[in-house]
Amino acid sequence: MNTQKIHWFKFSSPxxxxxxxxxxxxxxxxxxxVLAAVALWIGLVMAPVDAQQxxxxxxxxxxxxxxxxxxxxxxxxxxxxGFGLAFNTRLSGMMASALAPTGAILAFLSLxxxxxxxxxxxxxxxxxxxxLTSSLILLFLYLGFIALQSSIDDPRRADKASAVLALVxxxxxxxxxxxxxxxxxxxxGASVTVKGASxxxxxxxxxxxxTAAFWMYAITMTLVRVRAIILDRERHAEWVKHAVE
Amino acid sequence: MAGANGVGKTSLLRMxxxxxxxDSGQILWNDTPIHSQSDVYRQDLCYLGHLNSxxxxxxxxxxxxxxxxxAGNAPEPTQLQEVLAHFGxxxxxxxxxxxxxQGQKRRVALSRLALSQARLWVLDEPFxxxxxxxxxxxxxxxxxxxxxxxxxxxTSHQQVDIGTLAPQMLELRT
Amino acid sequence: MQxxxxxxxxxxxxxxxxxxxxxxxTALAVVIEVIQxxxxxxxxxxxxxxxxxxxxxxxx
Amino acid sequence: xxxxxxFGVMAALLRREVSVALxxxxxxxxxxxxxxxxxxxxxxxxxxxxxxxxRMAPGVLWVSALLAAMLSLQRLFATDHADGSLEQMALxxxxxxxxxxAKALTHFLLSxxxxxxxxxxxxxxxxxxxxxxxxxxxxxxxxxxxxSLIGSIGAALxxxxxxxxxxxxxxxxxxxxxxxxxxxxxVEADAAGLGIGGHLSLLAALxxxxxxxxxxxxxxxxxxxxx
Numbered sequence: 001m002n003t004q005k006i007h008w009f010k011f012s013s014p015x016x017x018x019x020x021x022x023x024x025x026x027x028x029x030x031x032x033x034v035l036a037a038v039a040l041w042i043g044l045v046m047a048p049v050d051a052q053q054x055x056x057x058x059x060x061x062x063x064x065x066x067x068x069x070x071x072x073x074x075x076x077x078x079x080x081x082g083f084g085l086a087f088n089t090r091l092s093g094m095m096a097s098a099l100a101p102t103g104a105i106l107a108f109l110s111l112x113x114x115x116x117x118x119x120x121x122x123x124x125x126x127x128x129x130x131x132l133t134s135s136l137i138l139l140f141l142y143l144g145f146i147a148l149q150s151s152i153d154d155p156r157r158a159d160k161a162s163a164v165l166a167l168v169x170x171x172x173x174x175x176x177x178x179x180x181x182x183x184x185x186x187x188x189g190a191s192v193t194v195k196g197a198s199x200x201x202x203x204x205x206x207x208x209x210x211t212a213a214f215w216m217y218a219i220t221m222t223l224v225r226v227r228a229i230i231l232d233r234e235r236h237a238e239w240v241k242h243a244v245e
Numbered sequence: 246m247a248g249a250n251g252v253g254k255t256s257l258l259r260m261x262x263x264x265x266x267x268d269s270g271q272i273l274w275n276d277t278p279i280h281s282q283s284d285v286y287r288q289d290l291c292y293l294g295h296l297n298s299x300x301x302x303x304x305x306x307x308x309x310x311x312x313x314x315x316a317g318n319a320p321e322p323t324q325l326q327e328v329l330a331h332f333g334x335x336x337x338x339x340x341x342x343x344x345x346x347q348g349q350k351r352r353v354a355l356s357r358l359a360l361s362q363a364r365l366w367v368l369d370e371p372f373x374x375x376x377x378x379x380x381x382x383x384x385x386x387x388x389x390x391x392x393x394x395x396x397x398x399x400t401s402h403q404q405v406d407i408g409t410l411a412p413q414m415l416e417l418r419t
Numbered sequence: 420m421q422x423x424x425x426x427x428x429x430x431x432x433x434x435x436x437x438x439x440x441x442x443x444x445t446a447l448a449v450v451i452e453v454i455q456x457x458x459x460x461x462x463x464x465x466x467x468x469x470x471x472x473x474x475x476x477x478x479x
Numbered sequence: 480x481x482x483x484x485x486f487g488v489m490a491a492l493l494r495r496e497v498s499v500a501l502x503x504x505x506x507x508x509x510x511x512x513x514x515x516x517x518x519x520x521x522x523x524x525x526x527x528x529x530x531x532x533x534r535m536a537p538g539v540l541w542v543s544a545l546l547a548a549m550l551s552l553q554r555l556f557a558t559d560h561a562d563g564s565l566e567q568m569a570l571x572x573x574x575x576x577x578x579x580x581a582k583a584l585t586h587f588l589l590s591x592x593x594x595x596x597x598x599x600x601x602x603x604x605x606x607x608x609x610x611x612x613x614x615x616x617x618x619x620x621x622x623x624x625x626x627s628l629i630g631s632i633g634a635a636l637x638x639x640x641x642x643x644x645x646x647x648x649x650x651x652x653x654x655x656x657x658x659x660x661x662x663x664x665x666v667e668a669d670a671a672g673l674g675i676g677g678h679l680s681l682l683a684a685l686x687x688x689x690x691x692x693x694x695x696x697x698x699x700x701x702x703x704x705x706x
Binding site: 040044045046047048049054055056058059062063066101102105108109112113116117119120217221224225227228231232235240241244245 | 422432437444449459460
């Protein structure tokens with residue numbers, strides 16, 4: 001128990017985490033590439049055609065992973081932010097700000113692919129469907145976080161202020177989603193649900209592997225980005241000099 | 246507390262008040278860290294920073310009543326008159342703050358000390374922008390506060406005037 | 420295997436103009452993010468080297 | 480010297496805010512004028528067809544009111560921050576969360592309430608019936624306090640930050656969405672002959688939630704800005 005504790009706190013210092021992340025990210029990058037290749041093969045080549053949506057359904061192999069992960073990354077970000085506020089650890093704020101751009105990109109991808117899927121299915125690029133609308137709002141939340149972070153010069157203060165924002169956002173997400181879904185049903189939205197009476201195993205495999213690939217990708221990006229942030233913030237520490245040279 | 250400009254006097258005072266975070270070490274009040282008893286500590290604390298904390302479109306009296314209220318006090322009108330007279334801004338009570346001169350504003354801000362019942366005064370450069378008479382009066386006020394068992398932490402870059410007053414001098418250097 | 424030849428694969432059952440942009444956009448986003456992250460690291464390293472150089476100058 | 484209780488302190492803060500605002504009348508009037516101007520732009524933009532205007536009215540009036548209430552948010556703490564009063568509040572023995580709640584209350588009284596009273600006049604321009612006007616006022620009355628409370632978080636976060644005004648709107652507008660949906664939805668639902676009990680209780684629930692959580696977040700954000 002006790003040794004475990006020491007172990008964790010050792011890696012929570014930016015210096016140790018810098019080296020740990022440096023050793024870890026290539027593995028995640030390789031995993032992401034391999035998983036993505038297999039998932040693409042299954043999703044694009046092996047999986048059977050969908051009875052209702054034809055070949056167009058294959059968009060969900062990127063849409064669903066992007067949508068689910070963009071949501072999850074926000075929660076992880078808020079988790080780091082809350083941890084940083086509670087225990088005043090420097091690494092937490094850096095992790096939160098390293099996660100934000102990846103989350104925003106995923107939210108954007110979820111929107112764009114959702115819209116590309118919607119055009120053949122609904123006949124228009126954009127429908128005020130509950131899922132698309134809430135992806136849009138999630139993108140706004142990410143942009144707000146990034147904007148607040150970048151407009152405060154003192155990094156410690158920027159971390160803390162955006163941590164408060166991330167927590168407020170995380171508390172509000174269920175309320176916002178709930179209200180958007182409610183609004184959508186009220187207005188009899190054009191939401192098309194995939195009535196998967198029998199989803200072929202290959203479809204499930206493709207989606208699951210692609211989701212795993214997205215995870216590994218997001219972890220890789222976050223680790224590499226947090227390394228740059230750590231170097232930037234700790235620029236006056238002695239170890240940075242040795243690490244860089 | 247003395248030291249050149251930019252040496253960190255204000256930052257230290259803000260730490261003493263619990264406004265700024267402390268990287269290492271701790272600040273004790275009655276043998277307890279201030280962060281674990283902030284409500285009690287704030288009752289004993291009166292802070293006066295560079296800024297006067299005066300709302301420009303309110304009268305002098307309204308301002309004094311409000312800041313006293315923040316400490317949980319409700320001063321009588323006669324008390325306000327006395328205090329203002331003592332600080333050389335007699336009869337200005339009903340004037341709007343924005344119509345006062347800089348020196349007068351500073352005096353009004355300092356007159357809050359006389360209304361405060363806090364034991365610990367934390368004053369950042371209180372002697373700045375004061376004429377000789379004002380300096381002497383403020384020095385007397387602080388001396389009587391110390392005489393009553395009070396405590397004051399004061400910064401100044403004018404060593405002379407504070408030297409006669411302070412039982413303890415601390416000089417900050419980079 | 421769902422496809423008989425390349426043309427069929429590329430046509431995506433008539434949905435090519437939606438499916439390929441979706442995958443292409445995702446790939447593009449990945450490429451852009453990778454470039455951006457590497458640029459950020461390089462920029463930080465450059466500014467660090469500049470800082471170390473100036474510190475060396477100070478100590479001499 | 481007499482001693483004040485918690486409510487005495489909050490009342491003193493309330494009195495101060497109101498008397499300052501009454502002396503600087505622009506602070507109360509500008510959002511109100513903004514509300515009128517924005518709401519009047521919509522018919523000019525979409526044409527004077529009365530059926531369309533009637534359908535748009537609840538949404539348009541709610542969005543305009545929401546933007547107008549946001550306009551004055553930026554000043555909620557800015558003056559106190561600049562003159563040092565905010566430090567005094569943060570060092571007061573009264574919990575900062577309570578002071579912040581009182582601040583949000585004054586924002587409602589000075590920005591939200593005038594909008595509630597002005598809304599029926601604008602509603603008439605859009606051809607709303609008296610029953611819908613009443614519901615519009617009711618939902619605004621229930622919703623604008625929540626807007627003030629959530630908005631105070633944004634105001635505290637953007638205190639002393641570059642481009643605070645635009646940033647503030649980017650931060651809090653997404654958080655305003657549920658209030659907008661239930662507020663405007665109630666008026667529409669009633670016009671469609673549906674019950675509005677659900678809308679009103681959800682608006683009330685949002686208010687209760689924000690009363691508990693918003694001052695906490697605002698307080699934390701203010702202490703961060705003061706560091």
